[in-house]
Amino acid sequence: MTEQIDKALAREYEAGFVSDVESETFLPGLDEDVIRRISGMKNEPEWMLEWRLSAFREWLEMEEPEWAHVDYPKIDFQAISYYSAPKSMKDKPQSLDEVDPELLRTYEKLGIPLIEQQMLAGIAVDAVFDSVSVVTTFRDKLEEAGVIFCPISEAIKKHPDLVKKYIGSVVPKKDNYYAALNCAVFTDGSFVYIPKGTRCPMELSTYFRINEQNTGQFERTLIIADEGSHVSYLEGCTAPQRDENQLHAAVVELVALDDAEIKYSTVQNWYPGDEDGKGGIFNFVTKRGICHTNAKISWTQVETGSSVTWKYPSCILKGDNSVGEFYSVALTRGRQQADTGTKMIHLGKNTRSTIISKGISAGKSNNSYRGLVRMNPGAKGARNFTQCDSLLIGDLCGAHTFPYIESRNPSAIIEHEATTSKVSDEQMFLCRQRGLDPEKAVSMIVNGFCKEVFKELPMEFAVEAGKLLEISLEGSVG
Amino acid sequence: MSNTNSLLTIKDLYASVEDKQIIKGLNLDIKPGEVHAIMGPNGAGKSTMGYVLSGREGYTVDSGSVTLGGQDLLDMETEDRARAGLFLAFQYPVEIPGVSNLEFLKASVDAQREARGEEAITSAEFLKEAKIACKQVDLPVSFLKRGVNEGFSGGEKKRNELMQMLLLKPKLCILDETDSGLDIDALQVVAEGVNSQRSADRSFIVVTHYQRLLDYIKPDFVHVLSGGKIVKSGDASLALELEAQGYAWLQNAPAEDELEG
Ligand SMILES: Nc1ncnc2c1ncn2[C@@H]1O[C@H](COP(=O)(O)OP(=O)(O)OP(=O)(O)O)[C@@H](O)[C@H]1O
Ligand SMILES: [Mg+2]
Numbered sequence: 001m002t003e004q005i006d007k008a009l010a011r012e013y014e015a016g017f018v019s020d021v022e023s024e025t026f027l028p029g030l031d032e033d034v035i036r037r038i039s040g041m042k043n044e045p046e047w048m049l050e051w052r053l054s055a056f057r058e059w060l061e062m063e064e065p066e067w068a069h070v071d072y073p074k075i076d077f078q079a080i081s082y083y084s085a086p087k088s089m090k091d092k093p094q095s096l097d098e099v100d101p102e103l104l105r106t107y108e109k110l111g112i113p114l115i116e117q118q119m120l121a122g123i124a125v126d127a128v129f130d131s132v133s134v135v136t137t138f139r140d141k142l143e144e145a146g147v148i149f150c151p152i153s154e155a156i157k158k159h160p161d162l163v164k165k166y167i168g169s170v171v172p173k174k175d176n177y178y179a180a181l182n183c184a185v186f187t188d189g190s191f192v193y194i195p196k197g198t199r200c201p202m203e204l205s206t207y208f209r210i211n212e213q214n215t216g217q218f219e220r221t222l223i224i225a226d227e228g229s230h231v232s233y234l235e236g237c238t239a240p241q242r243d244e245n246q247l248h249a250a251v252v253e254l255v256a257l258d259d260a261e262i263k264y265s266t267v268q269n270w271y272p273g274d275e276d277g278k279g280g281i282f283n284f285v286t287k288r289g290i291c292h293t294n295a296k297i298s299w300t301q302v303e304t305g306s307s308v309t310w311k312y313p314s315c316i317l318k319g320d321n322s323v324g325e326f327y328s329v330a331l332t333r334g335r336q337q338a339d340t341g342t343k344m345i346h347l348g349k350n351t352r353s354t355i356i357s358k359g360i361s362a363g364k365s366n367n368s369y370r371g372l373v374r375m376n377p378g379a380k381g382a383r384n385f386t387q388c389d390s391l392l393i394g395d396l397c398g399a400h401t402f403p404y405i406e407s408r409n410p411s412a413i414i415e416h417e418a419t420t421s422k423v424s425d426e427q428m429f430l431c432r433q434r435g436l437d438p439e440k441a442v443s444m445i446v447n448g449f450c451k452e453v454f455k456e457l458p459m460e461f462a463v464e465a466g467k468l469l470e471i472s473l474e475g476s477v478g
Numbered sequence: 479m480s481n482t483n484s485l486l487t488i489k490d491l492y493a494s495v496e497d498k499q500i501i502k503g504l505n506l507d508i509k510p511g512e513v514h515a516i517m518g519p520n521g522a523g524k525s526t527m528g529y530v531l532s533g534r535e536g537y538t539v540d541s542g543s544v545t546l547g548g549q550d551l552l553d554m555e556t557e558d559r560a561r562a563g564l565f566l567a568f569q570y571p572v573e574i575p576g577v578s579n580l581e582f583l584k585a586s587v588d589a590q591r592e593a594r595g596e597e598a599i600t601s602a603e604f605l606k607e608a609k610i611a612c613k614q615v616d617l618p619v620s621f622l623k624r625g626v627n628e629g630f631s632g633g634e635k636k637r638n639e640l641m642q643m644l645l646l647k648p649k650l651c652i653l654d655e656t657d658s659g660l661d662i663d664a665l666q667v668v669a670e671g672v673n674s675q676r677s678a679d680r681s682f683i684v685v686t687h688y689q690r691l692l693d694y695i696k697p698d699f700v701h702v703l704s705g706g707k708i709v710k711s712g713d714a715s716l717a718l719e720l721e722a723q724g725y726a727w728l729q730n731a732p733a734e735d736e737l738e739g
Binding site: 424425426427428429430431432433434435436437438440444445447448449450451452 | 646
């Protein structure tokens, strides 16, 4: 049976093409001068440059973390180019007509049409290509509601007060090695501000595309939901198929002020490398949100790509009665390695958190859940529920669970459930006996396993995610 | 003895699981529309027979032949056998968590339709049919939304198997102890379900330990499977005899075909 499933799992990476656009790319290498040039390319104010430089100095003093259950060659940070942008973006196209059609075609091929008439109604998109944002759609409509949705490079200039106040407030510069690096060299990403009492009229989404070779992508996203507001945001990611590894080191900060709610969903499909583990993206990401009184942050992620993933979207439940949620599907196959999970830091009274993690391992991959639930002394009456399920496909893969629980308040309640199961011979036989081919059988069983997470995704994306898993699992069965 | 108008012909079948031969010289011929009951002691190889016929991985045929509607069944993939009209109701139905019954059934029906070159059934049409099938096996419609066999009681699982049969409309139905673990009412429901499907072009192999079921589903033939082969065949009255006397008197009896031969 294992052989059957392995065949069913052999997939093609559909987003693996390279776009033919002329780019302006920095030579590989990293020093203060490179950071000055990045800042210069973006016409940043002095304070931003200073902030970057101080982060860089901190980074130089830090050590690359080695605690994660992943194994990859040491990254040569001097061999990476830290900035690449299509030449056509240099004179800042003012409308879609002025954007290089090849860029628009790229997104269309990825299923993200940027032409207004073809766009999915109700979803505004910020399209980031290598180090720059190409287009942000539906901005006028959002502005009417007072919502700011723009590239962070633009927000730094147009909304400096907001950026200054919140950037680095959730993920401090020194938080960790990759976060510090990101602070020094980040290029683009999205900025969102939802005003008081406003329900964002559309889904917001950012689509990250790496195109250029030997470049790293350092995404920076900052979302601020002011008191009583509500926003749902989704990010997607893909990259060409290449034999070299590429680094994606992102920082995402969410701020949910009193009574606000942020729903953040990720469909991560970076190039995973080939069967033998050649190539693929190193996805080293720091995502964290802070919840003030009665606020809620919900992270949902579907992780199918990247050769190495290191990612723990977390919530600091600072305000009383605030709520944090983490719903995750992580699928690894081939030689992929994922070490992912969450941190729920309960500070306020009656704070609640829910963690549902579904790990699917196939091939020779390694899939680890790493989660921390901390109840601080002030977290009176706080509750956490964690459910952590692993599904193994074949016997060469690994699933690991590393739950850390720290409770410093006796009234806090923490529940943890974990299961490990296999796609069983019996299940496969039942499906095939009813006429389903093995591919369909595996994808159906896997989809069923992920159901609790998929139902948390915005509807359009739940379908996408289901399909993505299906593509991930699809292959030719001889 | 092979008959051109047979639906299923099993000839001198020997089959093993994990290097242990379980089926040892099985012969069986079933014509369209017939109902064959198979009885026999625990461990005789009844379930194994069903698995071998449906092509379960790990079950290897050592020798012999099986044809379904004239086609060489042993040469086909598991799913192709199903698409050719072979259906197995499992003795121990397995759960598929998170996959709704409705989704599973529609995918199955669509896969089989596609193999016949037919279009996928519309969701609305299928839902209508599925609701009728639910009613026929006396399961609440809410079972369509639940995960396949997820948390079903023993009897509910068996009824669910039958519901799948009703929707897939197979040519040959192998019911492996579908009556075990059913209460009296459920037994009638299952029997009625089967009887409603009896037709000139659909045949049944009903594996059971209880003569009681055969009061409701009148078989054309009753066979005793023991030690991997059929050791006695007869009409419905054989079941009554077995009920009264058990299997001991047959254990050492020569096989039917040996007698005939
Ligand atoms: N995977 C296996 N490995 C070894 N022996 C097996 C395996 N599967 C089945 N058997 C053996 O094959 C024999 C036949 O089993 P089978 O399940 O077909 O019996 P059965 O006639 O259906 O019995 P019951 O009436 O109890 O359902 C049994 O002795 C069983 O232990
Ligand atoms: Mg049995």
